[in-house]
Amino acid sequence: MFLEIDHLTMQFGGLIAVNDVSINIEKGEIHGLIGPNGSGKTTIFNVLSGYYKPSGGKIIFEGRQISGLSAHQITAAGFARTFQNMRLFKSMTVMENLLVAMGYRAKVGLWQEIFNPVAVHREEQRFTEKALELLDLLEVAEFANELAISLPYGHQRRVEIARAMATDPKVILLDEPAAGLNEIETEELRKILTNIHERGITILLVEHDIKLVMEACEIITVLDYGKKIAEGTAVAIRKDPVVIEAYLGKEGNQ
Amino acid sequence: MSVTSIFFQTLIGGIGIGSLYALVALGYSMTFRSMGLVNFAQGSIYMVGTYFGIIWYQGMVMNLHVPYAVAFLIGLLCNALLGIVLERIFRPLAKLDLMLMLLATIGLGFILDNLFTIIFGATGFAxxxxLPNTPWNIFGVRVLPQMALLIGVSFALMIGNQLFLSKTKWGRAMRASAMDFEIARAMGIPTNRMNALALSIGCMMSAAAGILAAPIVYVSPSMGVAVGLKGFAAAILGGLGSVPGAIAGGLVYGVLEALSAGYISSTWTQAIAYIVMVVVLMVKPSGIVGEITVEKV
Amino acid sequence: MKKITRILRWILILAVACLMLVLPWIAQNRYQVHIVNNIGIWLLLSLGLNIAMGYAGQYNLALGALWGVGAYTAALLQTRLGVPFWINLPLSIIAAVIIAAFVGLPSFKVRSHYLALVTIALGEAMNLVLVNETPITGGADGIGHIQMPNLFGFPINNDERYYYIILIMVILGYVVGRQIVGHRIGRAFRALRDDFQAARAMGVNTGFYQILAFAISGAYAGAAGALYAQLNTYISPDIFTFNSALIVLTMILVGGMGSLPGSVVGTVLLLVLNEYLQVFQRWQLVGYGIAIIVVVLFLPGGVVELARKFESFRQRWLAGLTKGKSDAEAG
Structure with missing residues (x-):
């Protein structure tokens, strides 16, 4: 198994945010994670990216337990993420944002970093080229030297995905990437997802835009009140009475 | 003296100095909860308030020797006005970065300290x-009347402040304004005026602390430096922004200081108090009274 | 146009370099050179603190005490063991780096004003060690009779000669500082200042970089301490306090937080002003306070921001000129 979330439980004080959830994710798949607000999606992301230590259960990635590692170690293991409320580094240009994400792969050591300008220069060039390629992929290369947070909203979303890609991940966690995007931008996002997918990167997607999830994801897991209530293809999920009751039904009532 | 009476002697000293710290800590907390601003000039405000009161009592103005109680009230009133002025100065600061805020208030303290040095000279006075200087003997514990006055009035002020905040219309409006600025404003509460009131109360508390302690400590333009730092430590110890926390923090800090001076080593008192503070912050950053907050990711 | 600017820049740099080289000869008296030496020492402190605070957002207000660690290490090694300058200088730096790393440990648990308070407390506690451990540190009286350096038989026994040592250290400090903040380390620093959680998710080992930021400011403070001790041949604890950290903080703020040239501008400006304003005595300090508030309210980026604004204005003006010209040609 590529990525295995095994009986994961996450508790804050008396509140159980995630309750005994197990999800298996195959290499290279686009896996959707949906559920009403407060169903524990983002909490699962935060455990996966190492912000929280799980209260129970574990996460196995490529045969190795990664739950309990700190966030930067998990990034080094091959995880990258974006944030619901976009967290680009506010003092940095688009390029610098990407360079930060590449930093931990640097081969130049700390002392060289300070005392060997030639090696540093060479590495910076290598990183810059790679970053430009990623920015090209996400069609924001022209803004490379602009302050990231000065870009329009849709572009910032793309920069954030590019920044996650810059860590050279095996799995990418996208936390509501379509939030705040209009229809055209969402359609472009779908193409971007396909592009990332074609590069062999596994995608885990939390999203409120059901249409996008149904179209893009191969497997969908549905959560409600911290519990997994269903899992399957888009077609199966759409027909599942439990899901309709718990999730789609609620949406319909609103 | 017996072991227990030495202990109580030390304890009373600690509570005395602790109530001083608590009043200054209240100044920090009132400013922080109303404007979200750490006012590092609080020590200077304490010094300024002391002078505002004591100069009348000591006959430094036109040789007037007004009664102590009147001087006390004059000092409080002057500092209340200072609080109103400060609110106006701090208003643009509240929106800034923490570091800038910190520096501006330090700058303000710098101005006050040096201005008062120019006016009154760097050397202080006793x-x-x-009240009479002969200590009372209460069950073998000797207490200076002035110390008893300091503790008594401090506690009365602290309780009064708490009652004001929880029971009166103004106090409740202030709390609403401190909790959520936007909502309070939408409800028609004049938030700026509430902030001015909060700052005024904080400044008055500091003045009260200074004027009450003046006969015990030594009055000089640099008297606020150490007290300011310790008051801040007390405020953080209790949980910055919490009113009961400030009081508890001040008392704990004062008692701690007195006990370490009495039982461990007087030369190391300061260092020990600093280290304990660091340890408390490390173990429970929200302070001894504050609630646990989960950091949002 | 660009070429001319570049040539002008090089001329400027050369002129400054020449001026720095001959400075002890054009000074009117030894006191002036002493002042310049002092500026150099404060420059090291402000460069170090700017890297830790302006870039990495780590409030190291124990800086005064760390400066003392450097000074006392050098002084003790020199007076007790006769360790020569070129060995006691690196040892002082190492000592300050180690202590600074420990001062940085609380940054794992506490942040912003809490961290500021913790570092203030640790610094003041360290200062009390200097005051109280009389058998070792000489207590409040400090340590005297520190020898000025003797480099390989060449005595550096006056301010003019010492000036060159300080000059080398400051230039080294600046160049190393630029190398630190300009590349990977600097970006990691800014990342953890801008958004701590996002930095972690981007693979930045935040704990490591926090300690590194403290250690770097410690290294600068250590060097400044060793230089200070051997310049003044006498040290006492009263300068190695929170107050000194505050002065450095003011320098950075006035010059520009998160900018190395800002550190230089702020330090030189404040210390030169300090000399000229001595006649006003206390009023000068009141003026300092007012200056801080004015800078915070109206120029939060410091003096370098002013320069930056001017530069962008000039760029726009130049762009406007060329555009006007091409428009005219097109028309």
Whole structure:
């Protein structure tokens, strides 16, 4: 198994945010994670990216337990993420944002970093080229030297995905990437997802835009009140009475 | 003296100095909860308030020797006005980065300290106690009347402040304004005026602390430096922004200081108090009274 | 146009370099050179603190005490063991780096004003060690009779000669500082200042970089301490306090937080002003306070921001000129 979330439980004080959830994710798949607000999606992301230590259960990635590692170690293991409320580094240009994400792969050591300008220069060039390629992929290369947070909203979303890609991940966690995007931008996002997918990167997607999830994801897991209530293809999920009751039904009532 | 009476002697000293810290800590907390601003000039405000009161009592103005109680009230009133002025100065600061805020208030303290040095000279003076200097003997524990006054009035002020905040219309409006600025404003509460009131109360508390302690300590333009730092430590110890926390923090800090001076080593008192503070912050950053907050990711 | 600017820049740099080289000869008296030496020492402190605070957002207000660690290490090694300058200088730096790393440990648990308070407390506690451990540190009286350096038989026994040592250290400090903040380390620093959680998710080992930021400011403070001790041949604890950290903080703020040239501008400006304003005595300090508030309210980026604004204005003006010209040609 590529990525295995095994009986994961996450508790804050008396509140159980995630309750005994197990999800298996195959290499290279686009896996959707949906559920009403407060169903524990983002909490699962935060455990996966190492912000929280799980209260129970574990996460196995490529045969190795990664739950309990700190966030930067998990990034080094091959995880990258974006944030619901976009967290680009506010003092940095688009390029610098990407360079930060590449930093931990640097081969130049700390002392060289300070005392060997030639090696540093060479590495910076290598990183810059790679970053430009990623920015090209996400069609924001022209803004490379602009302050990231000065870009329009849709572009910032793309920069954030590019920044996650810059860590050279095996799995990418996208936390509501379509939030705040209009229809055209969402359609472009779908193409971007396909592009990332074609590069062999596994995608885990939390999203409120059901249409996008149904179209893009191969497997969908549905959560409600911290519990997994269903899992399957888009077609199966759409027909599942439990899901309709718990999730789609609620949406319909609103 | 017996072991227990030495202990109580030390304890009373600690509570005395602790109530001083608590009043200054209240100044920090009132400013922080109303404007979200750490006012590092609080020590200077304490010094300024002391002078505002004591100069009348000591006959430094036109040789007037007004009664201590009147001087006390004059000092409080002057500092209340200072609080109103400060609110106006701090208003643009509240929106800034923490570091800038910190520096501006430090700058303000710098101005006050040096202005008062220019006016009154760098050397300080001792203040005669309005009460007799012979200590009372209470069950073998010797207590200076001035110390008893300091503790008594401090506690009365702290309780009064708490009652004001929880029971009166103004106090409740202030709390609403401190909790959520936007909503309070939408409800028609004049938030700026509430902030001015909060700052005024904080400044008055500091003045009260200074004027009450003046006959025990030594009055000089640099008297606020150490007290300011310790008051801040007390405020953080209790949980910055919490009113009961400030009081508890001040008392704990004062008692701690007195106990370490009495039982461990007087040369290391300061260092020990600093280290304990660091340890408390590390173990429970929200302070001894504050609630646990989960950091949002 | 660009070429001319570049040539002008090089001329400027050369002129400054020449001026720095001959400075002890054009000074009117030894006191002036002493002042310049002092500026150099404060420059090291402000460069170090700017890297830790302006870039990495780590409030190291124990800086005064760390400066003392450097000074006392050098002084003790020199007076007790006769360790020569070129060995006691690196040892002082190492000592300050180690202590600074420990001062940085609380940054794992506490942040912003809490961290500021913790570092203030640790610094003041360290200062009390200097005051109280009389058998070792000489207590409040400090340590005297520190020898000025003797480099390989060449005595550096006056301010003019010492000036060159300080000059080398400051230039080294600046160049190393630029190398630190300009590349990977600097970006990691800014990342953890801008958004701590996002930095972690981007693979930045935040704990490591926090300690590194403290250690770097410690290294600068250590060097400044060793230089200070051997310049003044006498040290006492009263300068190695929170107050000194505050002065450095003011320098950075006035010059520009998160900018190395800002550190230089702020330090030189404040210390030169300090000399000229001595006649006003206390009023000068009141003026300092007012200056801080004015800078915070109206120029939060410091003096370098002013320069930056001017530069962008000039760029726009130049762009406007060329555009006007091409428009005219097109028309």
């Amino acid at each position: 203040v005669d106690s309005p």
